[in-house]
Amino acid sequence: MSLSLITGGAGFIGSHLAEYLLDAGEEVLVLDNLSTGRFDNIRHMVGRGRFSYVLADLAEDDAIEEAIDRADCVYHLAAAVGVMLVVEDPVHTIETNIEGSGRVLRLAARRGTPVLVTSTSEVYGKSTVIPFGEDDDSVYGPTSRSRWSYAFSKAVDEFLALAYHEFKGLPVVIARLFNTVGPRQVGRYGMVIPRFIKQAYEGGPITVYGDGEQSRCFCHVADVVPALHRLMSTPGAAGKVVNLGSDHEITINALADQVRARFGPNVEIQHIPYAEAYRHGFEDMRRRVPCIDLARRLIGFRPQRCLCEILDDMSMYYQDTVLATMEMSHD
Secondary structure, eight states: OOEEEETTTTSSSHHHHHHHHHTOOOOEEEOOSSSSSGGTGGGGGGTTTEEEEEEOOOTOOTTTHHHHHSSSSEEEOOOOOOHHHHHHHHHHHHHHHHHHHHHHHHHHHTTTTEEEEEEEGGGGGGGOOBBBBBSSBOOOOEEEEEEEGGHHHHHHHHHHHHHHHHOOOOOOOEEEEOOEOOOOOOOSSSHHHHHHHHHHHHTOOOEEEESSEEEEEEEEHHHHHHHHHHHHHOGTTTEEEEEEEEOOOHHHHHHHHHHHHOOOOOOOOOEEEEESSSOOOOOOOOOOOOOHHHHHHHHHHOOOOOOHHHHHHHHHIIIIIIHHHHHHHHH
16 A cells, blocks of 8 residues: 655645545545644544654654655645735745755655646736646736746756656656636635625625636646646656646636626725735736646546636535634634
């Protein structure tokens, strides 16, 4: 039986990946410092025979060395994520992403342990070449704007991972994720769908940043997680960067309209300038659409769940957790 280590395994995506791997018969070890992950995400797995977890900091604790020495493969998901966190604490973002990834790759290289590194569509920066292909150029804003620190840091992660593959023979694959969403995702760090749903249930307003004509493609975590597993299991994926996401594009205005229609027909939609939502000089990408041809060729990747299913699943999670908790506190 193989042991899969998931760094950041108490996070939104990591916890779903842990469930998937357990159900596939693998042994799973989660390592997380709970800075953005939550123990509630993995609580229901505690006690299962092939599941274990370590609460530790990736960059500082010795626990990661022991964990990687035990592991047959490493899913490296731990990162500082979310636009709000990036803008408010760029030092944490840069150090967490670069130092953490460097340590994982360095330790994995000692035994040649395969590593999957999750990256982000942010790596493409302000590029206007749509859809984004894995070998397209990246276009960033100036370093004086901390908003781009996340994109830069994840790009460095990719450079480092590919260098370990090319020059040290480490089996590495990089998954660039495009707006993965689903149950357990929270809006605390700027994630738009859970924030919209929460606002709709609370009577509004639903707050759209900027003019709302920026567009995104949302992919259900239940479509992404099996793809991560297949990438790890596909020898031909080693040394490659692979986009994972939906290629169905929607503007944020249209998303707000859908959320309002389904969960709060009477709530108001308000537009807030970026400078008010974040800080002066904030820049956003107008479109973020992946080319997923490589993922289709490598692993047969085709997202199955539409936006309506995504919204319903996330609404059900919100009702079962947040609203249920509020009702219990009032009893």
